[in-house]
Amino acid sequence: MRHLIDFGDLSRAEWEALYQRTxxxxDHPADFMDACKGRVASTLFFEPSTRTNFSFQTAMLRVGGTVFGFADPNSSSVAKGECLKDTIKMVSGYADVVIMRNPREGAAKAASLYSDVPVINAGDGGHMHPTQTTTDLTTITRMLGGVDGISIGLCGDLKNGRTVHSLIKALAKxxxxxxxxxxxxxxxxxDYxxxxxxxxxLxxxxxxxxxxxxxxxxxxxxxxxQRERFVDPLEYERNKGIYVLTRRKLERARKNMLVMHPLPRVDEIALDVDDDPRAAYFQQARYGMFSxxxxxxDLANQPRMKPDPVEIGTTPVCSNPRCITQTDHYLPPLTKMNGGVECCAYCDAALQK
Structure with a gap:
């Protein structure tokens, strides 16, 4: 694994090796205190984050490394009009690994084309969130003993929920x-x-x-x-609060069922559920730091590698308005097949003929 852009790119064997390390x-955190000694991570958060940003910073510090970056793009040269390519080329010259969250779908894939060091996708719009998936699989494995054969209910905004998309691709393994x-x-x-x-x-x-x-x-x-993913405010108003998990609803659930949530929550889990032994979401967040x-x-200790030159694009082939190619037209027009359908290689949206 050179970059972690989409959990779907990992084999099950790679996941199992990662879980064993996690x-x-x-079990023995002191054994890894110097695993990244002398290594530097850069955190580029183009949109707000609490858990992912803090857990990555804490994770790097706990394995002996250091961290620099920004949590507000307005405090960087992005505010002056610097394109993603130039930001990545510059930052990858300073750091050993780049951790990026960006509201544009496919931004992490785009960054990986220009980086001299591994890129970790910390969330690209409503598309993917692979390190939340490693968190989720770690939680399920540690608390239920394994993943094979489980029945899982994914509830809420499944259209814009990048955590859900990543988890489905992972559970397919x-x-x-x-x-x-x-x-x-x-x-x-x-549709994709x-x-x-x-x-x-499946x-x-x-x-x-x-x-x-x-x-x-x-x-x-x-x-x-997710309010921030809605173009139409009325659509958000129609759907907010539609699912609320309460202690009463949990009475019908199995005694060992896990209640998970990528957080932050708004009102979809009542506060009194927190004290139920099946509520796993705060432990889930802690497992995220370990994963x-x-x-x-692994990635912060990989050698620097100059990426292969890529074609300079002119116009996007993707029509998804949230895709990174809609703003960064220099990106090469990359495509791939998903379920027999030709799709954008950045955001996975089906290409219109």
Whole structure:
């Protein structure tokens, strides 16, 4: 693994090796205090973050490295009009690993084309969030004993939920996983995820109600309705607060079901659920720090490699208004196949003929 852009690019063997390292760090953290001694991470957060930003910084410090970066692009040369390519070329000259969150879908893929050091996707718009996925898989494995054969309910904004998209692609690597996709119809999983699930032959059912399926679940993965992803404010108002998990609803759930959430929550999990032994989301956030320690101990120690030259683009082939190619026209026009459909290699949106 050179970059971590999309968890779907990892093999199951690579994940299992990463989990073994994560588990060793959880059990014996002192053994990894100098794993990144002398190494430097750069955190480039073009949109707000609490858990991901803080846990990456803490992770790098706990393995002996140091960190620099920004949490507000207005405090950098981005505010002066510097393009992503130049920012990455410059920062990768200073750091040993680049950790980036960007509201543009496909931005991490774009950054990897120009970086001399590994790039970690800390969230690219509503597209992917692979280190949240390593967090989620670590939580499920540690608390349930494994991932194969679980029934998982993904609830909330499945259209814009990058954590959900990454998790579905990751769970496809395991055996006999059942997916209950719980959302309003207008916030259902995007077409490229639906095509991916069909291509992989994954068992799934799409429903609009939570209470009828909760008795079937080993894991309930709640997500918030994301105000910042809505173009139409009225659409957000129609959907906010549509799913709220309460202690009463949990009475129908299995005694060992996990309640997970990538956080932050708004109102989709009532506060009184926090004291239920099935509530795993704060422990999940802590596991995220350990999984990022494992990732950094690998990627931050890789040698510098000058990337191959790429074509200079002129106009985007992708019509997704949220795609990085809509603003950074110099990017090469890269495509790939998803479920037999030609898609943008940056944001995975199907290309219009």
């Amino acid at each position: 588990s060793a760090i959880i 395991f055996d006999n996983v059942k997916f209950y996709l719980i959302s309003p119809r207008e916030l259902a999983v995007p 995820i639906r095509s991916f699930m069909k291509e992989k032959g 068992w799934s059912v799409e429903v609009t109600g939570l209470e009828n399926v909760i008795p079937q679940l080993d894991v309930l993965y709640m997500t918030r309705i 990022r320690m494992a990732i950094l101990s």
